[in-house]
Amino acid sequence: MAGRIRGEDVALVRERTDIAEVIGEHVTLKPAGGGNLKGLCPFHDERTPSFNVTPSKGFFHCFGCGAGGDAISFLTELEHLSFAEAVERLASKAGVTLHYEDTDGRSSSRSQQPGRKQRLLAAHTEAAKFYSEQLASPEARIARDFLSERGFDRDAAESFGCGFAPPGWDALTKHLRGRGFTPDELTEGGLAKPARSxxxxxxxxxxxxxxxxxLTGGIIGFGARRLSEDDNGPKYLNTPETPLYKKSQVLYGIDAAKREIAKRRQVVVVEGYTDVMACHLAGVPTAVATCGTAFGSDHINVLRRLLMDSDEFKGEVIFTFDGDEAGQKAALKAFGDEQRFVAQTYIAVSPGGMDPCELRMAQGDEAVRELVAGREHLVDFAIATTLASYDLDSVEGRVAALRATAPLVARIKDKSLHPGYTQRLAGRLGEDVDLVRRWVHAARSKQAPPQAGPARRKVTGPRLLSERDVLKLAVQHPEMAGPYFDEVDETYFSDPMHVVVRRAIANAGGAAAAASGPNWGMAISDACGDLAAAALVAELAVEPLRIDGEPDTRYVATALAGVQWPVVEEQVAELKSKLQRMNPETDSEGYMKLFGELMALEQRLRGLKERAAGAL
Known part of the structure; x- marks a missing residue:
């Protein structure tokens, strides 16, 4: 068994190692003056870069968390390697042959002997080569057809290292055992597993x-897609948790995309392996995908380091979830995590809800590029998706929708965007922008929302008096109120007790067919079916009208107008709100029809207000 690595060899590895290159495989570094480089620390979550690298001295230091050291300590900390494993990793890149010293200090002529993780990486590299070769075999026809049907030719398969796992029980196991890998290494690496036998x-x-x-390009695991109906396993099967493979941190395609992500300050997060392939082949080389798990905080940390995601709002994170219900839920979850990014977050959903692979097959490479270019802010999508679950044509629905969406606007990181999104939300709801602004402010400051909401106009004293007056007319002077009163149904009355009395008048035969007197009042009382309403009828029968002298038809008309115009005004507001939520370009016919209804209703409202002005 090898002892420690000879000190001279460790020194040679340090001398030949470019620390900026080693760290640059994990962190986007930018010039910081004096020959130093700066980036976001990979050891703790931060928004402002405090991680410094001095290539001339071969050291790094984070002024935020205090981590520091050379390239060897960087790898031991970040990848949880032993000292020997980190030296072996760097020696392999630097072309240094390592020698080991026995515990008694005697030097051994044995060259570099890989540590555990190096052995697992080597096993995966050999497995990938084996799988790739198997893709050309006759029994892999089903796998080649799968790729071909999705627009991937042989060159594409080779470029992404696609392979085929033979259906036999132990083809890979035998191959790797023949290459000197032990059973423990195969099981620990997730390449094989024990059978019952x-x-x-x-x-x-x-x-x-x-x-x-x-990130460094080493193969740490595999994703495997079911091809046969006889396969009872899951559609996608991934490598289990191993010393190399941590699913919460792994992003497929990150090794190929990392340089373009850093260069463009953009990352496109897709849902599957074929989507990554389609994007890269179509000219979107910043695409990555999670591997069998939801997009989470560890993935965010990896991407932030590559994006140099500081406090400038310059980067872009674009999600391309499917347009179905599951995709919408995933997008809303992503919006829940988007506060972790300083970068602006977007979503790109194709018109037909196709994923990038399907879109490329149906419409070509340009359509994939246009999908990404046509992205919309994730907050826009979150608001639209949330609003879609409410009935915006009802007062109650708009109140609930405002309650649900105001916090979404309040959470937008870039405060300069708040006024614009507040106004946009007001337009979608068809509500006053000042009201929406108060709700957003309350959500941002964690205060209780304003009491005044987008609800039906509060019933004021004069309106209640107007309702009471027209009911008195119907009870005391049915021959005068007559058909004018009967045309104004219970929907124009706001007080619940007034509604009961109005309904009772209709059930008693209506004012137009009645004659004044005790029998008419009693008929209304009997039709009430409610003691309190019956008592109100008795009050209405004896309470004086608020005029001098006997009522005439002009008084009846103005009193009834005073009851109707508040309701018609609300109907006008409802139509205006609905028009505000419509797009006249995409639904011109519906928009013009509604606009015509609004014009007629506003004309009616003006007439009612003019008559009501001469009432009481």
């Missing part, structure tokens, strides 16, 4: 496989 069998069998790389 005690022997080892392949984890992936009869499946199309994709190698999954880490």
């Amino acid at each position: 005690g022997s080892l069998i392949d984890r992936f069998r009869g499946r199309l496989v994709w190698p999954i790389h880490d």
